[in-house]
Amino acid sequence: MSGTTTSPDKVPAVEVEIDGHKVEVPEGTTLLAAARKAGVRIPTLCSHPAVEPYGACRVCITEIEVRGRKRLVTACNYPVREPLKAFTESDETRQQRRGVLSLMLARWPNVPAVRVLAEKHGAKPPAYRHPLRNEATDACILCGLCVRACSEMAWEDIIAFAGRGAGRRVMMPFGEPSERCTGCGTCAYICPTGAIKVHDEQNRPVDPARIRKYGFRLTQEMTLLDDQQCQMRRVGTAHLVEIMDAYDLLPTHNYKFGKHPDTPKIASHVWKTFVRQNVPDGCWAGCQMSCAKAVEDFVPRTGPYQGQKVLVDGPEYETVAGCGSNIGVFDPHDILEINFYCDTYGIDTISFGTATAFAMECFEAGILDTEKTGGLELRFGNGTAALELLHQMSRGEGFGVIVGQGVAEMKRIFAEKFGGDPAFLRDIGMEVKGLEYSEYVSKESLAQQGGYAMALKGPQHDEAWLIFMDMVNKQLPTFEKKAEALHYFPMWRTWFGLMGLCKLPWNDVEPEDNAKYPEPNKVPGHVEGYINFWAGMTGQEVTIDDIIRMSERVYNFQRVFNLRMGKGTREWDRGPYRAMGPVTVEEYESRAERYDKQLRELVGYDPAGKSTPEKLAALRKYREEQYEGLLDAVYKRRGWTRNGIPTIETLRNLGIDYPWVVEVVRPWLEKEGAA
Amino acid sequence: MSPAITVNDEPHPWREGMTVADVLRERNFVFPLLVVSVDGVHVSRDAYGTTPVPPGAVVVVTHLVSGG
Numbered sequence: 001m002s003g004t005t006t007s008p009d010k011v012p013a014v015e016v017e018i019d020g021h022k023v024e025v026p027e028g029t030t031l032l033a034a035a036r037k038a039g040v041r042i043p044t045l046c047s048h049p050a051v052e053p054y055g056a057c058r059v060c061i062t063e064i065e066v067r068g069r070k071r072l073v074t075a076c077n078y079p080v081r082e083p084l085k086a087f088t089e090s091d092e093t094r095q096q097r098r099g100v101l102s103l104m105l106a107r108w109p110n111v112p113a114v115r116v117l118a119e120k121h122g123a124k125p126p127a128y129r130h131p132l133r134n135e136a137t138d139a140c141i142l143c144g145l146c147v148r149a150c151s152e153m154a155w156e157d158i159i160a161f162a163g164r165g166a167g168r169r170v171m172m173p174f175g176e177p178s179e180r181c182t183g184c185g186t187c188a189y190i191c192p193t194g195a196i197k198v199h200d201e202q203n204r205p206v207d208p209a210r211i212r213k214y215g216f217r218l219t220q221e222m223t224l225l226d227d228q229q230c231q232m233r234r235v236g237t238a239h240l241v242e243i244m245d246a247y248d249l250l251p252t253h254n255y256k257f258g259k260h261p262d263t264p265k266i267a268s269h270v271w272k273t274f275v276r277q278n279v280p281d282g283c284w285a286g287c288q289m290s291c292a293k294a295v296e297d298f299v300p301r302t303g304p305y306q307g308q309k310v311l312v313d314g315p316e317y318e319t320v321a322g323c324g325s326n327i328g329v330f331d332p333h334d335i336l337e338i339n340f341y342c343d344t345y346g347i348d349t350i351s352f353g354t355a356t357a358f359a360m361e362c363f364e365a366g367i368l369d370t371e372k373t374g375g376l377e378l379r380f381g382n383g384t385a386a387l388e389l390l391h392q393m394s395r396g397e398g399f400g401v402i403v404g405q406g407v408a409e410m411k412r413i414f415a416e417k418f419g420g421d422p423a424f425l426r427d428i429g430m431e432v433k434g435l436e437y438s439e440y441v442s443k444e445s446l447a448q449q450g451g452y453a454m455a456l457k458g459p460q461h462d463e464a465w466l467i468f469m470d471m472v473n474k475q476l477p478t479f480e481k482k483a484e485a486l487h488y489f490p491m492w493r494t495w496f497g498l499m500g501l502c503k504l505p506w507n508d509v510e511p512e513d514n515a516k517y518p519e520p521n522k523v524p525g526h527v528e529g530y531i532n533f534w535a536g537m538t539g540q541e542v543t544i545d546d547i548i549r550m551s552e553r554v555y556n557f558q559r560v561f562n563l564r565m566g567k568g569t570r571e572w573d574r575g576p577y578r579a580m581g582p583v584t585v586e587e588y589e590s591r592a593e594r595y596d597k598q599l600r601e602l603v604g605y606d607p608a609g610k611s612t613p614e615k616l617a618a619l620r621k622y623r624e625e626q627y628e629g630l631l632d633a634v635y636k637r638r639g640w641t642r643n644g645i646p647t648i649e650t651l652r653n654l655g656i657d658y659p660w661v662v663e664v665v666r667p668w669l670e671k672e673g674a675a
Numbered sequence: 676m677s678p679a680i681t682v683n684d685e686p687h688p689w690r691e692g693m694t695v696a697d698v699l700r701e702r703n704f705v706f707p708l709l710v711v712s713v714d715g716v717h718v719s720r721d722a723y724g725t726t727p728v729p730p731g732a733v734v735v736v737t738h739l740v741s742g743g
Contacts, residue, residue: 228707228720229707229708230707230708230741237741237742239741240741240742242705243705243706243707246703246705246706247703247706317742461742465740465742468706468738468739468740469738469740472683472704472736472738473683473735473736473737473738474683474684474685475737477684504742507739507740507741508741508742510708510739514710514739515710515717515719516717520710520737520739521737521739521740523739
């Protein structure tokens, strides 16, 4: 991006005096950026904060004085290296600027952007007639903004300058439409003259310009802010690995703990050395977030592709946590290999990681042994055993057949066939409604415990990720506030599914002004963008309340569907205790100070002199009661009964009280006396 | 009793010369998407290192959301 050529955090400041206004800027800042900081406006036609300066139009020409010597420079690409004075309205500057604009007028006399500047700065058309005179109002002025935007903002190089001198022009390769161009519109949006047009022939939105405006805003945010925010373009969601570890949220050893001393071995800086395909990934045409990553020339050490170079699609955070820390594997090569074979075999990496972690804990707890696993030493950290398990699953052989059925079935099988304690298996088996948990430790966030266990599809965090709001920010101190969050966020996030949109551009880059809003967690600037997206597509003006209602209708349908499938009542909204608190003595004692403090301050129970099992029991009783309180509050907010059934009134208010829907809920309501 | 500040509703020890950057470091708040205020006044990211935290200050560090 333009503005500075080096990081402002690590370089000395330089004093600049611009038209008498003194300002300090980091060394390397361009004169144009320094002038902006000083509140002085220097005209330009080819500069934009999101792309590197280029010096194409020369309109920003400015007289400067360095160590007593005066000269002319183009402000947009002149880096400030030592103290200087700049004179943006000196006779010399004004004369040169007029000359540049006069030449532009000669060639592009009717382009509004040129005419406005020329008039403002007193430039007249020259007396001669330019041989390349172009009378069009939307003529290309060869500023190069589109070329740089395509390269630097869209990470493509589809358009470029071709030809030399008088024949210089912007074009696609060989002057033909490029198949790589997704029509993202970045070039058209940044063009100052309108020379590039986008034809919206596919989706036929009502107001494409309205949509494009917000699309470009995201592109600009990614270009300007991503490097200092989440680095989604550099490493994708894997940037979260070390962050989750820092907050004790990275699942390790089947969610027993939230951090591990070996996490640096699988942190984002490691993945940056593997990920070389930092190009638009194509999962969404024109998306500038480009967070999907790939590792080239990876050579698996096991399985059918052993010794061959393959491409690994990933890894992203869930895979690193699920197939890494949660099974105690901190070798990035093993994580990549599991990632590759999961993709190749069509196995979800989250379910594989969580199911394997459960099997490993059962092995270490003595419920399983090598006789039962067919020789697999399923201990935490054994990447070789995890890989063999994966290959067995794909072949439908050995112990892989059992693990491949998922945690819910394993709990039953281990109890019935291997003599495992059903209560212990229930406590540590991380599944709800038959789906494995995704990769966050939710023990210290009651709201997230609900976000997971109440999720209609099972414990996936894409309905609600409330851990920071609840556990770190302390924004949800009451059941009612948690319930409100467990209403708004699941409905908001459901809407992305309804629209067929990816959620990541909503919250993985934040607008620069996000802090000015009272509820920055909702990213109101982006919510406004989605409201405009809807209006631009359909022509229908909506509010956030309308959007939430769209989701509520579908969400309640889904709940009724769950009910019809036998999984839509309160008992199905409870998770395993491992998701709510420490199950084992080992877990409690690893964070004894935290838990003892909670017993004293929250439970009113003096832990002094008590055994760990006694303290575990007291904490568990408290946390389970809290969870029941949360269920009550959320059901009430959603218009459901105490058993989690949508009432007739709720269905009616949402306009979905169709006979076939009422038919499903009525027997359940009658059981509760709520029909 | 040494003076304290409040960080996200929890007491935190204060010391002379403390800045917002110190608070974030001491609390291990390493997440990049933060909104910080001191006594109700927003502190921009580039001012963390230069914004003093007075004794008794109420520091609110709002972590936003990232990931799927």
